[in-house]
Amino acid sequence: MTVKFKRVALIGLGLIAGSMAHAIRAAGLADEITGYARSAETREIARQIGLCDRVLDSATEAVEGADLVVLAVPVGAMGPVAQEIAPHLASGAILTDVGSVKQAVIEAVGPHVPAGVHFIPGHPLAGTEHSGPRSGFATLFQNRWWLLTPPPDTDPVAVQRLTDLIRAMGANVEIMEPAHHDLVLAVTSHAPHLIAYTMVGVADHLRRVTEGEVIKYSAAGFRDFTRIAASDPTMWRDVFLTNREATLDILGRFTEELFALQRAIRMGDGQQLHDYFTRTRAIRRGIV
Template sequence: MALYGRVALIGLGLIAGSMALAMRRGGLAGHIAGTARTDATRTEALRLGLCDTVHATATEAVAGADLVVLAVPIGAMEGLAAEIAPHLAPGATVTDVGSVKGAVIDAVAPHLPQGVHFIPGHPIAGTEQSGPGAGFAELFDNRWCILTPPEGTDPAAATRLRTLWEGMGARVDEMDAAHHDLVLAVTSHAPHLIAYTMVGVADDLRRVTDSEVIKYSAAGFRDFTRIAASDPTMWRDVFLTNRAATLEILGRFTEELFALQRAIRTGDGEMLHAYFTRTRAIRRGIVEAGQDTDAPDFGRAKTRG
């Protein structure tokens, strides 16, 4: 028997699409209902076989669902929570996949009725692409999914959601929302802002023509452009809602950058060499933890494994 009889996916982009395919792979959902903002996305999701039924409104999608997943940009979550609240089945679980947790909890929790379990989540997996066609069943395999259940969460509901993520290939961690938001500011939000900034600087420099920046991108810049090709709406919402932690990490980053700039200016080769040696160890840890391969990346022909 399926883990959830009826799952409602609100939003049908990269994350929801991948969840749909991973749930099918694992036989985890009896029926997958979905909805998105535009008709184009809904039609595409049906054509791709992501959903059994698509619905014009979130209200219709959630009717009778025992699991509701908010998989939209963070800024859209409050409105949707308010809209679906009166239509949620008693005992249903509501979760989300937003990249920030504190702000999502503040926006969503107040709208949900008694008797509905709200268990926020965030799969640490993604690509720079978006839309229903970007999803694939393996996205979560061997990746972490962080759940931030508020105090007093029903243990059975939490275990069931954890089992779902494990069934989709992920490993599950629990922590409080504030800690999540700080960790992600380090591993994701600050790096994204930095990549956007560096690509913006390159775009601005008139002495270095666009075509040169593109031709010679293989030298390191290329990775920044990939990160900086991520969805503008999603990332605007992330920065606006994880403001404090992101600004704190960026402050630390600037401080450190100034120290390295000073070492360059004064010709302190020893400091630079020691610094660059230290940062290598983290890379080794990531490869050992299975979060990347140590195959050299030179930007061409990649396959999914």
């Protein structure tokens, strides 16, 4: 399978766009990669490290003549960026995004997409707690899922072209319905991030009592929470503001479970705790 784009434009030059730039280069998937980020400092760093072939000072210049445009900005910025670049998109181009929420991005971007441009929303299930133009690396997407949520009337040839590119970067592609995506991700990613933020917040409240011992003796459990809680604040603010309903639904269910376990601990109900942990261990063993 050969897939090659003439010009890939990356809007937003952080972890995901940076990793795409490295992966596209490594696999020779584009003749040219152009890039733009809002912050002048980010653009300067991207130029210094040669992240793209050309880093432009405006999004509209960056998308000029591109046959693939990738929106890799925080979810809340997708709509305004799409509105700005829309008149400059080439006819026949594929426009995709990598946002962690899909319904809100489709609502914000969809109305701006000109006729003749194929909008195929997407979400790579890959990331780290790092952000910014230096954080990307070519193997980020290896063996990870990349979900696409194209509207039913999307040109299948365009979907196939984007799928081929994603597969060539090492990821597995699955097509999903946007609302279903948002619910699944609320369980698997969004709610766990919020819980990690609160665990680290609680430890911070206790700082005076524990005199820094939480950090000094942080064992695997808490250490994992702190890694997740170090993720980019802007990105996660936007995720919760835009995937509100699904996240609130999951958090409601989570709170019920937490109260049930809290009660079992209070009542000394070892059987309930043991049964619960046995069920969750079976789930983990089904994953790995």
